[in-house]
Amino acid sequence: MFDEKTLRELASLEANGPILSVYLDVDSTQHSAEEYKLILREMLKHVDGQANHEDVEAVKRYVDLAYDWSGRGLALFSRTDEDLWYAFTLAVPVSSGVTVAAKPYISPLVELNGLYGRYVVALVDRQGGRFFLFEMGHLVDQEGTVGEDIRRVRKGRGSSVVGMRGGAPASGRKEAELVQRNLKDCATALSHFCQRHHPRQLLLAGAEHTIAQFQEYLPGALKDVVVGAFAADMDAKEGEIQERAFIILAELMAARKQSVIEATVTAAAKGQNGALGLEETLHVAHEGRVQVLVVEQHYHAPGYRCAGCGYLTTQPQGACSFCNGTFTEIPDAVEAVVSQVVEKGGTVEVIDSHMMMNAHIGALLRY
Ligand SMILES: [Zn+2]
CATH class of the missing domain: 3.30.960.10 (eRF1 domain 1)
Incomplete structure (x- = not known):
C-alpha cells in the first residue's frame, strides 16, 4: 500500500x-x-x-x-x-x-498525501467511541472503547437494582457525571490510539454537543490537530465515515491552499520566511529550508542541476557556488524541486493557475 x-x-x-x-x-x-x-x-x-x-x-x-x-x-x-x-x-x-x-x-501523490495522508476519525457518543485510522483513504486500523452504560442509570432511576447497589437514587446529575467520566475515558483511549499512529489530522464525529464536551477533555497536542467535525450515529458504517471524512478534507484543502498562498506572498514581501518565483525557491530548497512548497498545477520549467550537490538553478554561472561541481541541463526543474522538498521532509501544495499571480511557485520557510 x-x-x-x-x-x-x-x-x-x-x-x-x-x-x-x-x-x-x-x-x-x-x-x-x-x-x-x-x-x-x-x-x-x-x-x-x-x-x-x-x-x-x-x-x-x-x-x-x-x-x-x-x-x-x-x-x-x-x-x-x-x-x-x-x-x-x-x-x-x-x-x-x-x-x-x-x-x-x-507531484499528484505528494498532493494526495498532504490531503489524505494520515488522519483519524473519532466517532464519540455519551458512552464510548470508535476510532478509525485512514491512510490515503484506506482504513488501516480501528479500535473501539465502551464506557459505562448510561441507560442503566437512567432506567434504574428509583428501581430496586440501583437502589440496592448504590444506595442513593440515580439522578440527572449522576447521569451527567457518568457521561463526563465516559468522555474522559474515551479521550484517554483516543490519546493512546493517536500516540501509536501519529495522525496529522483528526476529525470528530457524533452529536454536536457531545463533540463539544468531548473536545474539552482532549490533551492540547490532540486539540491542535482537530481539523473538523461532522454529525454521525454510533453505528454508522465504515464506508459512510470514510465518505464524510473525504468531503470535509476536500473543503479544508481549498481553505488551506488559500491561506498558504496568502502567507507565502506576505512572508516573501516582508523578506521573512518566504520565497516567490522559481530561482528564489530553488535556492531556499537547496538549503533545506522549505516547510511548504506552493506550486501551480502543470507548471514546468527547464533548469540546471549541479552534478555534485544537486543544487538546482535556472541560471548557472560557471561552476556551482556550493561545491564547484558542473551543471547539466534538466527538462523540468519544478518536478526536481518537488522531489527535493519531499526528500527533506517538507510538504507540497499544488494550486490552480494564477492563484499566486505570475510567480507560479513559492515557498514558506522553516526559519
Ligand atoms: Zn554543487
Whole structure:
C-alpha cells in the first residue's frame, strides 16, 4: 500500500533512462473498465517514442490482467530495464495522466498525501467511541472503547437494582457525571490510539454537543490537530465515515491552499520566511529550508542541476557556488524541486493557475 515511506522512496529514485509514470482515474460511476482501458491506451500513444516499449507493455499488461479494479485511482511507475516497478491502488480520486522522465512523476501523490495522508476519525457518543485510522483513504486500523452504560442509570432511576447497589437514587446529575467520566475515558483511549499512529489530522464525529464536551477533555497536542467535525450515529458504517471524512478534507484543502498562498506572498514581501518565483525557491530548497512548497498545477520549467550537490538553478554561472561541481541541463526543474522538498521532509501544495499571480511557485520557510 502507498504510504509516506514509499513517497520518500519514490522521491529519491533516479533512473539511468526514462521512467514511465501513469495515473489513471478509475471512478466506476463514470466509466466502465473497458472504457478506462481505452483511455489508458490513448494516453500511452502520446508518449510513444519517449517511453520504452517494455514499460508501455508492462502497464497495459497490469491493467488488463492483474488489476482488480478496486479503488478510485491507480498510480504506476515502470522502468523494466532497471527492475523498477510500482503499482498503487488509490482509495482517493486522482486525475489521469502520463509522464516520462528520469524521475518518477510524484507531484499528484505528494498532493494526495498532504490531503489524505494520515488522519483519524473519532466517532464519540455519551458512552464510548470508535476510532478509525485512514491512510490515503484506506482504513488501516480501528479500535473501539465502551464506557459505562448510561441507560442503566437512567432506567434504574428509583428501581430496586440501583437502589440496592448504590444506595442513593440515580439522578440527572449522576447521569451527567457518568457521561463526563465516559468522555474522559474515551479521550484517554483516543490519546493512546493517536500516540501509536501519529495522525496529522483528526476529525470528530457524533452529536454536536457531545463533540463539544468531548473536545474539552482532549490533551492540547490532540486539540491542535482537530481539523473538523461532522454529525454521525454510533453505528454508522465504515464506508459512510470514510465518505464524510473525504468531503470535509476536500473543503479544508481549498481553505488551506488559500491561506498558504496568502502567507507565502506576505512572508516573501516582508523578506521573512518566504520565497516567490522559481530561482528564489530553488535556492531556499537547496538549503533545506522549505516547510511548504506552493506550486501551480502543470507548471514546468527547464533548469540546471549541479552534478555534485544537486543544487538546482535556472541560471548557472560557471561552476556551482556550493561545491564547484558542473551543471547539466534538466527538462523540468519544478518536478526536481518537488522531489527535493519531499526528500527533506517538507510538504507540497499544488494550486490552480494564477492563484499566486505570475510567480507560479513559492515557498514558506522553516526559519
Ligand atoms: Zn554543487
